[in-house]
Amino acid sequence: MGFKAMKYRLFPNVTQEKALDSTLYLCRTLYNAALEERRTAYRKCGVSVSFYEQKRALTEIKADSPEYKGIHSQVLQDVIERLDKAFKGFFRRVKVKQTAGYPRFKGRFHYDSFTYPQAGKTGAMPLPESGKVYLSKIGNVRCKYHRPLEGTVKTATVKREGNKWFIVFVCEVDTGPLPATGDVVGIDLGTNPNFLITSDGEFVEAPRHFKKAERKIGLLQRSAAKKKRGSRRQKELKRQIASEHRRVANRRRDFHHKTARALVNRHDAVFHEDLNIIGLARSRTAKGMLDAGWASFINILSVKAANAGRTVLGVDPKYTSQDCSDCGHRQKVKIGHAYVCANCGMDCHRDVNAAINILNRGRDAAFSEGANVVPVDLRSLAL
Ligand SMILES: [Zn+2]
Incomplete structure (x- = not known):
């Protein structure tokens, strides 16, 4: 179902x-x-x-x-x-x-x-x-x-x-489950311009037009603020702002659906950072702008997974960027720098290393009790 x-x-x-x-x-x-x-x-x-x-x-x-x-x-x-x-x-x-x-x-x-x-x-x-x-x-x-x-x-x-x-x-x-692919994946919710990075080393970029649309909304808002309150001109501008917001929201949703569809089709299980545990652990401020969309993306992903008989699971995101996915050594790595392990010499993109850690934790958690499966919110499907 x-x-x-x-x-x-x-x-x-x-x-x-x-x-x-x-x-x-x-x-x-x-x-x-x-x-x-x-x-x-x-x-x-x-x-x-x-x-x-x-x-x-x-x-x-x-x-x-x-x-x-x-x-x-x-x-x-x-x-x-x-x-x-x-x-x-x-x-x-x-x-x-x-x-x-x-x-x-x-x-x-x-x-x-x-x-x-x-x-x-x-x-x-x-x-x-x-x-x-x-x-x-x-x-x-x-x-x-x-x-x-x-x-x-x-x-x-x-x-x-x-x-x-x-x-x-x-x-x-009634949706039949998709045939198993034998493949599982971890995703790291990305830093601009990436929306997410997979443990396979795939980078999914956030659509650029969001930025452009946001600038346009800013412009409209400033000119609406200058117009006389309640005037016809101001009303018209407000209508334009609302329709621009709607366009951005629709496009964002389409992007979420497409990205989630691709992940669910190709993998039996998708592991991600648990949004309820994500704190200021990493430079969250840099991620701030994309953040609003994550919860709804994870929800869409969970719905599609449930429809297809796939697993989507949130894992504790602590130290996923700092731990070496090969040997477990822990070290700090700056954003934008590669992860080069001081212990075993593994050299890998910082966020890909994090995604692999998420995948490994997901694998462990998926087979343990009380796995944290995200509940599905029906209303958010309609909005
Ligand atoms: Zn290492």
């Missing part, structure tokens, strides 16, 4: 589009309010508000603000869950002393989807025979099924991209 995300264009009528817009608006308001609540509670009393407390509070919110009655209750629960996920990521980063990045309030252009977490059972239902999708509280929305829906629907995420609407169904599909 595996999971697959399938995306289709929606064509809501005027009334439905209003309902979709208002759902997005209310979800965003709820997200920001729940975030505000957590911040205040923490600042004023040093207490943290839990996911369950906030989930329970939804009943009161509905009683106080009748407009929320127009939204399926699980869609609202999913909003709280998204915030919880943002906090979990934040605490994870704090734990490993990365630049933490407290969860942020979402502006109009930064909250563009909502999810029915039990679609197929309740809330949302594909109706391919009639070319429609049933969305609770919104209606039967026209949908173009340009390719057949496969498997059992698990979740449905409705997204706004510019003026267009889409629905992404994440389905459980």
Whole structure:
């Protein structure tokens, strides 16, 4: 069994589009309010508000603000869950002393989807025979099924991209395992310009256009800041910024899918550095920029591996750059320098040596108890 995300264009009528817009608006308001609540509670009393407390509070919110009655209750629960996920990521980063990045309030252009977490059972239902999708509280929305829906629907995420609407169904599909290749690999999450380096000595470069797009976004943001607040010009610039962000995100995801696909096709097992243990051990600041993408890359890799009956495993990344992969001697090696072992004379690219260490640790761990297999996050497949 595996999971697959399938995306289709929606064509809501005027009334439905209003309902979709208002759902997005209310979800965003709820997200920001729940975030505000957590911040205040923490600042004023040093207490943290839990996911369950906030989930329970939804009943009161509905009683106080009748407009929320127009939204399926699980869609609202999913909003709280998204915030919880943002906090979990934040605490994870704090734990490993990365630049933490407290969860942020979402502006109009930064909250563009909502999810029915039990679609197929309740809330949302594909109706391919009639070319429609049933969305609770919104209606039967026209949908173009340009390719057949496969498997059992698990979740449905409705997204706004510019003026267009889409629905992404994440389905459980029957995928046969890929035939074994007899090959395993370790990957070192790379330093710019490399996205990753494999124990076979392969270098996968991060696409260059990210940098270019980021510069463009910077330019647009600066000129938007100079325009009059709320003016038509500024709105137009903000729309452009949002669409540029979307383009970068889409390309990054494509790149992640392609890279993960290649690794999974060629290897029975892929071992990587455990993101939950990665600290400031290596010059993480240099890696900072690419960092945001790693967690989602590892997730995509894990999904593809699970679909194909392959193994993906995180290992302790400590000293992977310092240990000699031949004799185990430990020494410091500067970034950009080759690893030349003072003990046995082995001479190898620094990051390839690290990838080989990751491979060796993975091999050991894969056969021990409690191997750290990364859990799969269905929502991140749709976003
Ligand atoms: Zn050595």
